[in-house]
Amino acid sequence: GEDYIKMWENLGIDLENHDCLLKALAEFYQQIYLSQENRPEGMKYFDFVVSEAHGLRIKELLEAKQQGKKVVGVFCVYVPEEMIRAVDGICVGLCAGAQIGFEEAEKVLPKNTCDLIKAFIGFKLTQVCPYTESCDLLIGETTCDGKKKAYEILNKLTQKVYVMEVPHMKTERGRELFLKELFALKNKLEELSQQTMTLERFKEEVKVVNEKRKALMRLEKLRSYDPAPISGLDALLVNQIAFYDDPVRFTQKVNELCDELEERVKKGIGVKPKGTPRILITGCPFALPNWKLHHMIETSGAVVVGEESCIGRRYYHSLVPEDFSSIEEGIKLLAERYLKTPCACFTPNPERIEEIQNMAKELKAQGIVYYSIQFCTPYLFEAYQVESAVDLPFLKIDTNYSTEDIGQLKTRCEAFIETL
Ligand code: BJ8
Known part of the structure; x- marks a missing residue:
């Protein structure tokens, strides 16, 4: 509706590109999802969420922002959502799964880059993702080389990227590094949200x-x-x-x-x-x-x-075990849990x-x-x-x-x- 168009405009979305994306998405969804047989009734909610992915959910995010909450974008499951939420932040995944903006992306990225990276850079360059545009902070991480280097470019485009170091070996030293990174992330999130994490909220x-x-x-x-x-x-x-x-x-x-x-x-x-x-x-x-x-x-x-x-x-x-009695202990448990990810x-x-x-x-x-x-x-x-x-x-x-x-x-x- 009209409300949404205003909302997207305010976010700096390129309406023409965005329209192409939404049309392609709706067509795809119809073809791939709605053509399936014997779907459970309970999928109706998820169909609705997809249809409102760029509408209602974005409206919710913007309303939360007005109440002082921060929206934080992430690209990897090594970045702990619990910590973002504990300072009243909202965590959104920003990896992208469609060939949008590839032509633009290939002007700044090597051609032999994986499509997941091309897509999130392409979405940014063509201004089609209302999630990316709603974010107050983007948290990158040092996982694969492509992502690591793409975050430098993303930061140039947004000035909003914070990179957290993820070790590449699960040794004692690797674990120590990861734990230190989580403590540094806590500081970063507290600075962003202007609030101190409490044990209760965590x-x-x-x-x-x-x-x-x-x-x-x-x-x-x-x-x-x-x-x-x-x-x-x-x-x-x-x-x-x-x-x-x-x-x-x-x-x-x-x-x-x-x-x-x-x-x-x-x-x-x-x-x-x-x-x-x-x-x-x-x-x-x-x-x-x-x-x-x-x-x-x-x-x-x-x-x-x-x-x-x-x-x-x-x-x-x-x-994550729930029975910790200090923030430090909780972060340690969080680090252990996240580092189990293979x-x-x-x-x-x-x-x-x-x-x-x-x-x-x-x-x-x-x-x-x-x-x-x-x-x-x-x-x-x-x-x-x-x-x-x-x-x-x-x-x-x-x-x-x-x-x-x-x-x-x-x-x-x-x-x-x-x-x-
Ligand atoms: S924990 S898989 S989300 S790093 S597909 S961008 S690896 S070149 S996404 Fe990942 Fe975290 Fe690992 Fe998961 Fe690089 Fe491969 Fe592209 Fe990838």
């Missing part, structure tokens, strides 16, 4: 984020049944929305969805027939609206039952292989699809380690955000699924 927010993660764990568990009560696409969408919806409301809606899925399981209702081949995906994150791989697999006769990905298990793998930016990274094996067993996967975004060195390299460790049929997909290779990839997926 504990509250640890609980809020734990509840969100518990709901996502519950959702994952329900996908272990055959027939699967929810499609991989729908579960992926819920996981994507986890990064920008209000966490309390989101948690409630995910739990309502899970209640419905439990009923489905009891009655033996699924999205696909019992015995449909089950796929576990592992690899790079799936930033919204990157639905390409799930769509391809699920229109090729299989169902995706889990994601060992940052949009997936790497986000909700474990909780990203390929770490060396060595045996925990990821363990996680994949556990997930495959728990979710009764029959095949593994290894997903890497073209030019993503950490995940492309680690494919070798993973492939030699797992004993399930294995398909490696190295792709980007374009639709050009869909025909060829679909043929490969179909052939793979037929062997399961």
